[in-house]
Amino acid sequence: MKSALLICRKELNSYFASPIAYAVMALFALIFGFGFYTASRDFVRFSLQSQMMGQQQPMNVNEQIVRPLLGFASTIALFLIPMITMRLVAEEKRTGTIELLLTSPVKDSGIILGKWLGAVLLYLCVLGMSMINIALLFAWGKPDLKPVLIAYLGLILQGGCLLAIGTFISTTTKNQIVAGGVTFFVCLLLWLLSWFTAFDSTATAQVVNYLSIVTHFENFGKGVLDLKDVVFYLSMIFFALFLTLRSMESLRWRA
Amino acid sequence: MIKVEGLTKRYARTVAVDNISFEVEKGQIVGFLGPNGAGKTTTMRVLTCFLPPTSGTANVAGFDVQDHPLEVKRRIGYLPETPPLYPEMEVREYLRFAGRLKGISAADISRRVDEVVDRCAVGDVRDRLIGKLSKGYRQRVGLAQAIIHNPDVLILDEPTSGLDPKQIIEIRELLKALAGEHTIILSTHILSEVEHSCERVIIINAGKLVAIDSVANLTNRLRGSEAVAVEVEAADGRPNPTEVQQRLEQVSGVSRVLMKDSKNGRLTFEIESLQGRHIRAEVARTVVNSGWNLSELRAVGISLEDIFLQLTAAERTGASAKDTEPEGAKK
Ligand SMILES: Nc1ncnc2c1ncn2[C@@H]1O[C@H](COP(=O)(O)OP(=O)(O)OP(=O)(O)O)[C@@H](O)[C@H]1O
Numbered sequence A: 001m002k003s004a005l006l007i008c009r010k011e012l013n014s015y016f017a018s019p020i021a022y023a024v025m026a027l028f029a030l031i032f033g034f035g036f037y038t039a040s041r042d043f044v045r046f047s048l049q050s051q052m053m054g055q056q057q058p059m060n061v062n063e064q065i066v067r068p069l070l071g072f073a074s075t076i077a078l079f080l081i082p083m084i085t086m087r088l089v090a091e092e093k094r095t096g097t098i099e100l101l102l103t104s105p106v107k108d109s110g111i112i113l114g115k116w117l118g119a120v121l122l123y124l125c126v127l128g129m130s131m132i133n134i135a136l137l138f139a140w141g142k143p144d145l146k147p148v149l150i151a152y153l154g155l156i157l158q159g160g161c162l163l164a165i166g167t168f169i170s171t172t173t174k175n176q177i178v179a180g181g182v183t184f185f186v187c188l189l190l191w192l193l194s195w196f197t198a199f200d201s202t203a204t205a206q207v208v209n210y211l212s213i214v215t216h217f218e219n220f221g222k223g224v225l226d227l228k229d230v231v232f233y234l235s236m237i238f239f240a241l242f243l244t245l246r247s248m249e250s251l252r253w254r255a
Numbered sequence B: 001m002i003k004v005e006g007l008t009k010r011y012a013r014t015v016a017v018d019n020i021s022f023e024v025e026k027g028q029i030v031g032f033l034g035p036n037g038a039g040k041t042t043t044m045r046v047l048t049c050f051l052p053p054t055s056g057t058a059n060v061a062g063f064d065v066q067d068h069p070l071e072v073k074r075r076i077g078y079l080p081e082t083p084p085l086y087p088e089m090e091v092r093e094y095l096r097f098a099g100r101l102k103g104i105s106a107a108d109i110s111r112r113v114d115e116v117v118d119r120c121a122v123g124d125v126r127d128r129l130i131g132k133l134s135k136g137y138r139q140r141v142g143l144a145q146a147i148i149h150n151p152d153v154l155i156l157d158e159p160t161s162g163l164d165p166k167q168i169i170e171i172r173e174l175l176k177a178l179a180g181e182h183t184i185i186l187s188t189h190i191l192s193e194v195e196h197s198c199e200r201v202i203i204i205n206a207g208k209l210v211a212i213d214s215v216a217n218l219t220n221r222l223r224g225s226e227a228v229a230v231e232v233e234a235a236d237g238r239p240n241p242t243e244v245q246q247r248l249e250q251v252s253g254v255s256r257v258l259m260k261d262s263k264n265g266r267l268t269f270e271i272e273s274l275q276g277r278h279i280r281a282e283v284a285r286t287v288v289n290s291g292w293n294l295s296e297l298r299a300v301g302i303s304l305e306d307i308f309l310q311l312t313a314a315e316r317t318g319a320s321a322k323d324t325e326p327e328g329a330k331k
């Protein structure tokens, strides 16, 4: 898959040649930083209070800062992902550069994989912004490392999944604003669904809940690594990329 | 090298290409001509595996475009109508990317990039952002991208559009240099382009093949007759135009006399001869014998433009004749 790496590199270069990469990273850092600030302020206030009241209940950095914070990160990511994927294919269709890709001796699967990988790498950079804050936490408190790592794995898998869906949506239009809008709408819907179905125990709600990409993050957020969730995410990624491939093929027929 | 048989491409509503067949020999330069919307771009897109044909087959270097697209793509360099350029890349960066995509190894890429930069004369802008280049330079970078992997077949969709005359000549020279080892199909609206650089012409109109022949044959085919431009000087309303026209029409061998212009007492006519007749001497004698001043007499070549218009117009009237036939039958 040499072509995938080639295209992945090209995508990363063009992300960083345009303001998109910096905008998404800055936005994430800002919102996450704000979440971090509030969470740690409350934590400090709360622990001071409990000390003054002479309670000996141990405060837990993992439970009270890391877990809600990374859950928060997964929600922010949900809304930044459309900005990452919207241009992927739509822009190439609009400017006609897709003709270069589709008439070069590379497989469609290589092109799609490369584009998705490029988006994933940018997403990793975005997540990387949160590490600055988390590193502070490690310098200052003593959180457990393992649940943090598991939560990050969850963030990456959930992101990979949504990025694959975003890539698919980007192949269906020439207009990147439309692609971004639809992807945003899908993310919003997933997010809302995870809220509604959380309080509902009917069979349909359970199914929707199972299929909802967001709810599978919950275990990761708790620091629980369940193979079922990993398999779910991986198969969703595979499925979405497969759909993208089919969409590329039909794009040729309709072009 | 290229073999197209019964190629048809239908879009949702339009039939863009309608049952076209042609062959191109190795090393030839073929001009692809046709008015706007004729289906040139569509045919090229099928040849480059960008679009699948609705029916019929296209074969490049022995490989079918549908069965072995990768093999075909390896052997084709393609310059689409709008050069496929990434504005955020620098010229050399872009050429490296395109070259690698087309399978040039990391070891060879720098050498190849330098070669095509030289060949397409984009050395001045090699480190500039593509988004900041002028149209002509973009076109050249697009061409550089098409030839970077030294393909057997070059498919160029309007390669000279947006270039200035000097650049057009340069591209023409470049194409001449490339022909021989490469087979080239180029589409264009500029007919002199075809006359200068192509050996064969394929003319299509409204998706149908109208003519396919060598440039020389095509011009000869329609050049059985001769055209002459005559300028007669007139003073004080004498001779008067209708009189001259009538006199010229009486010359033996003349099929048609067209008054082109009458300015500053100069009357210009264009005279066409009947098939195989030479009329220049007779026309000159007539004018002089009538006591008028003959200020100019020259042969007008029938250009590819005329042929093109004649062929595509014939097709059009032919089609409309067919359309009206049932109505005529009813009456
Ligand atoms: N994507 C498309 N969808 C539907 N119809 C199309 C599409 N692309 C081209 N057509 C139609 O197919 C016909 C042939 O178009 P094509 O672009 O091949 O013409 P062309 O010979 O390249 O014209 P030009 O000289 O203007 O470039 C036109 O009638 C055009 O409207």
Ligand SMILES: [Mg+2]
Residues within 6 Å of the ligand: B040, B041, B042, B081, B157
């Ligand atoms: Mg065209």
